[in-house]
Amino acid sequence: MYTSKYNYLVFFFLFLFLSSCRKYVEIEPQGKIIPSTVNDYQLLLNNSGVFNLSYGSVEYATDNVAFLNDSFINGLDVRSLNIYKWANLFYQANEDDPEWNLFYQQIYNANVAIQGLPNAKSGDENLKQQLIAEAKVHRAYAYLCLVNLYAKEYHTGSAATDLGVPLLTEPGYTQNLKRATVSAVYDLILNDLNAGVATLAPLSSSKTVPSKCAAYALLARAYLNMGNYQRALDNASLSLGIQSELFDLNPYIGAGAGSGLPDGFFLPTSQENPEVILMKASSDGGGNFPLSPELMTLLGTKDLRTYFFTYYVGPDGDPTGIFTYPGTYHSYFSPFETAPGSTQLGPTVPEMMLIKAECLARTQKAQAGLAVVNELRKTRFKPADYTALTAGNDDNALLLILQERRRELFCKGSRLFDLKRLNVDPKLVKTIIHPLKTQQLTLAPGSNRYIYPIPVKVINANPEIEQNPR
Template sequence: MKNIYIKILCVLTLGLTFASCNDYLDDAPKGSKIPTTLADYEAFIRDEYTNQSVNVDQALNLMNDKFIDIATLAAQRLTKANYMWDETADRIQLNQADESTYYRSYMGIATFNLIISNALNTTEATEDQKRILWAQAKILRAMSYYNLANFYAETYVASTATTKLSVPLITSADINAPSKQVSIQEMYDFILADVKDALPYLPKVSQTALHPNLGAGYAFYARVYLQMNNYTEALKYADLALVENNKLYDWNAYYIANKAVIDVANSYTNTPSPMGYTYVENYTFRHGATTYLSTEYSIPVERAQSFEVGDVRFKSRWKLRTVGADTYYRRTLSGMFNYGGITTVEVYLIKAECLARAGQISQALTVLNTVRKTRIQPASYQDIATTDKTTALNAIFRTKNNELILTLIPFADARRLNAEGIYKVSFTKTANGTTYTLKSDSHLWTMPFPQGATQNPGNGTITQNVSK
């Protein structure tokens, strides 16, 4: 962990002059600047390529939410182990790279720790402005720990959360700060405490989409409580988030506006992504694996089949293509994509699940159908109507998985549902005449720490949370 903090503190010298980090804390190298003002520290949040990326590629591989071609499967053994659900593979041995899921998350956490430690003592700002930045860094740190905990550790189960390990927790910006691999319960207590601390100071409207606002705080609270199976609190904060922002993007209108390009047969011309910084559904924006102007991932044919007939959000994003031995749905949007932040559609669907869990089926379906109407073509659209709780919940889960594809949330939800044991998630596929299965109780649902982290844990220790 120590090497991460060294890197963070060294890059604070904006002139990029080489100097020891110990000396840096006392004297600024020529052409460099020691951060002192609020604007200096606020700039670290805007450093989105370092601190705002959320790479969960191996979770996407396991879910088969992204298409992997034959050549990549042959070359990348860890990717193949997850994508083909190989329970015999030793993923600990295969995970030898400096996995950005781990290192970028902790680099971001190091930055947010630095802001939290210094924001209240900065210059050229009011006390309110200082406290806002401090609160925003708290939310971003909590979000980063949530991602790590739901990638490298088992999902939250109240009966075992105090005895099972989560991920290393570090709260200091000191390069020699100790880290402790805390229990799952301790990690969730810490995350909830960060959000509680931040909520009173978050602005209703923030300066950019990268800066969490009050709606983001409420929405993230709802996400965390849902993961803990606390549906009462999750519903409470989902409602509060929707008071702050309840907008849904009209994908039917997007499709109509771009129909002339989207519907051209055998053409894969890109259309602009609406899911960037100004997306009306954003509470807060964070990147996925890629943090520059780009295209999104293509998806497998089997995954595409889970979308509803008439889903124009799907139709606007992917188109069937065959290249050699590979047939898949090729991506057709270019631009920015909010894969790591929080949007209103997630909160609508959290609310729908919580209502259904409470037996309020009609109200839950009203919320679900509110989302679907902005996604399904009028000619294909029909309200989902049922009085059966299981049918309603399965419809909510399907919509949520499709809406939040290529984010961590479907993976986190599947783990939560598998631990609950009522609505288990498992997958089966056939490739080259062989049938492959991902069981709901497979050890593959927890990702191994990269070897670099376990072999060089800094001022602490790290124990793997999975056997292989």
């Protein structure tokens, strides 16, 4: 919402993408305004066109997607097809990886604010500390995405030696660009988010601005990925203690009557949605995903998430003309204020409920976990179609909770990371099969191909950055 007004406060971070090793774009580009006052830094951090974007391609690597239609495949860009195929490389040596670039741009801008704000002019100390904390939450989000895309999942026994991503904590260009360990990256993430918890107000005036609630929510995400279920539970509960309202889909059934548009077009924006804790839009700006038959079966036809967020063959056909074939998720059904048509990937109340439920089940409180999930499900079905989930033991309860997590968060950016962390449990391992015309591509549990390759352009410019094995 601030992008058009403040896009003159842009600082682009690039690793030597454009010239020589270890080089950033000039910090004082000609014709740009360099922040010197607290207000300048606030405008920099309010640039939602930078800070409130996230990755957009990750769903193609998961079991939520299956290419069953040749016309869809033929119209797909090379990058998306490479991700779907878990190819050796996603980008050629002369191509940029937009996700890598985006997150390091966010990190660079956050570092500019963190370093500059203590000596900034014309602002009180409380506001300085608030803005530094906001910058740290944004930086933590960027590193949480990077380490989950481009590195192994967190393992307690090997995180201190597994390669993560380059860890940059200041805007200078003399830093070591060798990949830090997964453990070191998570240490920075946790430290930054705890700074947000200690400093920020419970809620912000805009959902594009980090809050204490958002910091707790991202801590819950991080601890879940680390397998620290008690701390994930604690932080999800703290986030829900601040923001817990659910959005009931039932009142929007029939909202599009007479318009020629599906009811999903009339759902509120993320800024207006009470479930959204921190807005982060998918960076691809829109598009559709052909959902796998397995996911469509899991959703079923009575689930309102199927009704609102997918298209399947019905009596009225496809009134919009935007779907390639039945069983399609379309991001136009996830309206986002700063990037129309983009999916909301930031933390939400349902995600915190699902983390709480999973962690309860993993700490021998499975029935309490199912009770949390059932509260969510009541808003996802017509009253006549709602059925409470029940389980006879903790293992079955955990499976039901994880299935509900997949239903609620499909195409919201979490599935690849879930597959990586769940594959360490022998009871939950899974081989993914991707159909591609006459081929059946497979991804084995724990495969290196779950990890994104480091962009070749980055490695060529910075030889000290080690490539991921394939």
